[in-house]
Amino acid sequence: MPPPSLHHINPGLLEVYTGPMYGGKTDHLKDRIDPILHIHDKPYLWVEPSTNVRKLRVPKRIQRHFFPADHPEKIFEYLNDHPQTRIIAIDEGQFAAHSLVMVVEKLLARNQNVIVGGLDLDFRGETFGCMGDLMARAHYLERCYKxxxxxxxxxxxxxxxxxxxxxxxxxxxxxxxxxxxxxxxxxxxxxxxxxxxxxxxxxxxxxxxxxx
Ligand SMILES: [Zn+2]
Structure with missing residues (x-):
């Protein structure tokens, strides 16, 4: 499958950007959201597990929401508050509980374009959290090796x-x-x-x- 166009929303499509630390995963998510910021009702949702303490990598122009790492279902509450959402970026997916996989399945069933960024492997070189299952479900998968x-x-x-x-x-x-x-x-x-x-x-x- 060719890379998704940066300027398009792909309903029902799961894109996963993964790789080691400093590989450019978050940059891919930002590149996907940036064009959406110019649409008047900004139909995006950017969410991260609250264990993620990074503050500087995501520009201020992107509004971030945090969900408890062990309760990814919280994403649905944000979605209810932002009914115009058509594209959902989930950064640092590796920190979320495995139930994130089911959440993503449900979001896709609602015809959302879901974009997940996260480490594929932990420091041991083993599958990190739910990322392996998300990678297996991805319609478009990119390994970010920078x-x-x-x-x-x-x-x-x-x-x-x-x-x-x-x-x-x-x-x-x-x-x-x-x-x-x-x-x-x-x-x-x-x-x-x-x-x-x-x-x-x-x-x-x-x-x-x-x-x-
Ligand atoms: Zn080496």
Missing amino acids: GKCHYTGCENVSVRTQRLIDGKPAPYDSPIVIVEDKESKKRKIIYETRCHLHHFVPGKPGVRIIIP
């Missing part, structure tokens, strides 16, 4: 998200989502995009890790 591996001297395309804790690769038993608190602030936790070769997860079952 830029090169951050590992020194590597020129490969970055396809994975590497978590580093105090400069070392996070072990497999590190939590999938780190909630920022007093304890977590004691450690320096950063993320890099890496190629498959330089994505290290010590302790990952069945994978022998050799970190140079």
Whole structure:
């Protein structure tokens, strides 16, 4: 299927933009919503799980709504408040409960154009939340791989998200989502995009890790 036109609303179509961190997923969502902002009743809804604390990536001209990560059904309440909606962007879909899949199915059945952005894989290199099921249902799927591996001297395309804790690769038993608190602030936790070769997860079952 060819890429959807940025200037069209595609009723009943699910588009999924996915990839590692810093891959350009949110930019794709913004590009899809931007032309809609010029329509007088702005028939869009932009929603994100409330666990997402990023504030700077989405321009102020786009109004964001937050739903509890474990209660994606809240999206229907926003939809009731915005009956003109024809295109729904859901960013950071990986943080939402699995029931987001059913919510998306229902939105498509209402002939909404649903656009989901989110990480395909967690720091362990395993399917992140409900993203795998959404990718399987996508009518249009784009893997957003922008830029090169951050590992020194590597020129490969970055396809994975590497978590580093105090400069070392996070072990497999590190939590999938780190909630920022007093304890977590004691450690320096950063993320890099890496190629498959330089994505290290010590302790990952069945994978022998050799970190140079
Ligand atoms: Zn690399």
